[in-house]
Amino acid sequence: MKNEPQHIPKEFKNPKISITDKGVWPTVSRFVIVSSIGLLVIAFVFLLYGESPDMLNNPLPFILSVLSFNLASEGNIIINRYLDKKSPWFFSISRRIKKQLLWSFLWTVCVVIVSFMALPDHILEGPYFRRSAVLVITFGLIFVLIFNSTLFIRSFLLNWRKSLIEVEALKQAKMQSDYKVLQNQLNPHFLFNSFSTLISEIYYNPSQAIEFTQKLAEVYRYVLQKRNEITVPLHEELDFLNDFVFLHKKRMGNALVVNINISEQYTDHHIPPLSLQLLIENAIKHNCASEQNPLVITVETTENRQLKICNSLQPKRTVHSTGTGFDNIVQRYKMLTGEDIRVSTTPTHYCIELPLLLDAE
Structure with missing residues (x-):
């Protein structure tokens, strides 16, 4: 409805x-x-x-x-x-x-x-x-x-x-975000890559194919469960991120390195759901990655209650992007906190800082 x-x-x-x-x-x-x-x-x-x-x-x-x-x-x-x-x-x-x-x-x-x-x-x-x-x-x-x-x-x-x-x-922005996320997750490229990897695992490593299928199911279950939430605890988003990264690493192998370093004192803080997934996906989409020159993504907390996501900067030459996903995160944070998301770029890294929210916020 x-x-x-x-x-x-x-x-x-x-x-x-x-x-x-x-x-x-x-x-x-x-x-x-x-x-x-x-x-x-x-x-x-x-x-x-x-x-x-x-x-x-x-x-x-x-x-x-x-x-x-x-x-x-x-x-x-x-x-x-x-x-x-x-x-x-x-x-x-x-x-x-x-x-x-x-x-x-x-x-x-x-x-x-x-x-x-x-x-x-x-x-x-x-x-x-x-x-x-x-x-x-x-x-x-x-x-x-x-x-x-x-x-x-x-x-x-x-x-x-x-x-x-x-x-x-906020409801309107959330509905737009839900549609965009589901659209991204269900697009032919994502399904093709996931099922191609799954077929390969079934053929060469049946035992790991079961784990891959379970992770894929967990990713979609989380997307469906959290589509009506305004914010979610950070520990839930990190559990989802582990499953999401698992799927990409099965496809990309050592070309993708994701390091997560989260302080325990912040695991019960909140962020908008699927924020990390969108940022990780953007990093993979916009940057080259190979085993000789892997894409390194770091997710960590800072002392000033920020969640910092950095990726090594090795941009692709041509990438078509509307920027809708990132703009939606910016919009939701603006309405939730009145604050802007911090973005910083160096010759080697691209970093985004998301404010961590208390449950009351």
């Missing part, structure tokens, strides 16, 4: 501009609204104790109130934007809420302390100062609580919208 793309509501694809967004108009709107709230709070406190809120003769409390409320709101917006990047909602909602509340509380306390330090002595020693301060702080905390709640809801909805779009795009 054909997978139909999920319907994403228009309001989530193109959300309206909010006053918490970046830009001149949102910033000006935010300043006007927050300043008005600050002025109303301090005016209410003056009226509560029977004093006239005279802004012209006594402007300092009003100025400090406006600055404090704006500092509180801008600080919380910056905290929210930073945590959206460093601690996204869907990795751990409870941890995100705890972080945001803690940072918001600490920032609000700093704003309150700085505001009181800016007050002159005659205001600090006033008859109603303590009760007025308690009221202003209470109203300020209520404002911060409501403001943070608005940020929570908006940030959560925006991340939900983003996740809907990215998941749908």
